[in-house]
Amino acid sequence: MNASNSRKLSRRTGRPGAVSDLIWGRLIDEAQAAIAAEPQLATQFYAGVLDHTSFEDALIQRLVQRIEHPDMPASVLRHAFRTAIAADPGICLGIRADIQAVLERDPACQRYLEPLLYFKGFHALQLHRLAHWLWRHGQRNFALYLQSRVSEVLQVDIHPAVPIGRGIFFDHATGIVIGETAVIEDDVSILQSVTLGGSGIQSGQRHPRIRKGVLIGSGAKLIGNIEIGEGARVGAGSVVTASVPPHKTVAGVPARIIGDTPGAEPGRTMDQIFFDVGL
Structure with missing residues (x-):
């Protein structure tokens, strides 16, 4: 999928609401600008942003990349995220408020692209949001596994409760x-x-x-x-x-x-x- 087609698809299928659309639109613009500046990294920016149809999909893919393991296949993690987001729209609101907070409070961050792709604090927080949802819905072993894996990979240890x-x-x-x-x-x-x-x-x-x-x-x-x-x-x-x-x-x-x-x-x-x- 080329960048132009990806952008049209993303904005057509993005979640409703001005804030949601603005963040996703900005991410698309930033990814395209990054490819223009560093074309040797185009594969990363397509895989991380432009090949997806929403902020949620792009974020889920990045989080799964960070913590997948033979004990916990990527397909299981993706399904858990999508189930949680579908059941609790508050998770999406939290994700957007968190990425906005990074951009506003971290002078070293100039783009939404940076926390989405690179910042482990943002990633650990979103993985906790999933673990907390799982904990509240009786999937406590899954939640504790996520806590352990995030602690191992990202050096952030938050109890899922x-x-x-x-x-x-x-x-x-x-x-x-x-x-x-x-x-x-x-x-x-x-x-x-x-x-x-x-x-x-x-x-x-x-x-x-x-x-x-x-x-x-x-x-x-x-x-x-x-x-x-x-x-x-x-x-x-x-x-x-x-x-x-x-x-x-x-x-x-x-x-x-x-x-x-x-x-x-x-x-x-x-x-x-x-x-x-x-x-």
Whole structure:
């Protein structure tokens, strides 16, 4: 299929809705521009974008490429993704909000093409969305297999029971670990080597709850049944064992409140240099 025909087919069969169509249309334009700039990579861009008829199809293909294994054939993974997306339109909304978050928050990202094809944080997050759907629908062995495989291949370990909101950004992502009873709301940004861990072997809620718009800096460890309030910031390398009020900045070992956040949603602004609080 040539690029012109692929583009016409994609826009004719793409999912309805302005945001959906705009993202898929942009991906097609970006892939065509990439081929013009680096024609030796044309096969990659056809296989990754132009040979597909929707953003979902292109993403499923890329994710399957990353984690397929003799224990889990590509056909089984594709079927699981398509079943989940058909049953839960919220997955598609989450995918689109996540890729938009990467483009808006990562200054190193200039195209939708980059997270779709290359960014393991985006890939790990979308694979978790499938694992969470499987977990909620009784396919727990399949969900745990995906968790294990993503941890092995992408170095991101999220328990499939964890509910994750929309507009999430995992920057770099290597070493992120999120335990079973954690909760992550919308528009949260988490950098590499962050742990949302438990504090013991008790049952029930034992991991942090991360509210809307939170920013968690690289290497931070948040431990136990605590709440990080809406719009809060956690400094890089901090160890947080107590709840953080909304719109406060915490840093240190152990973390302490060092000031307010400069905006309503630091998870969107990505302000990690704390000049506003004297650091």
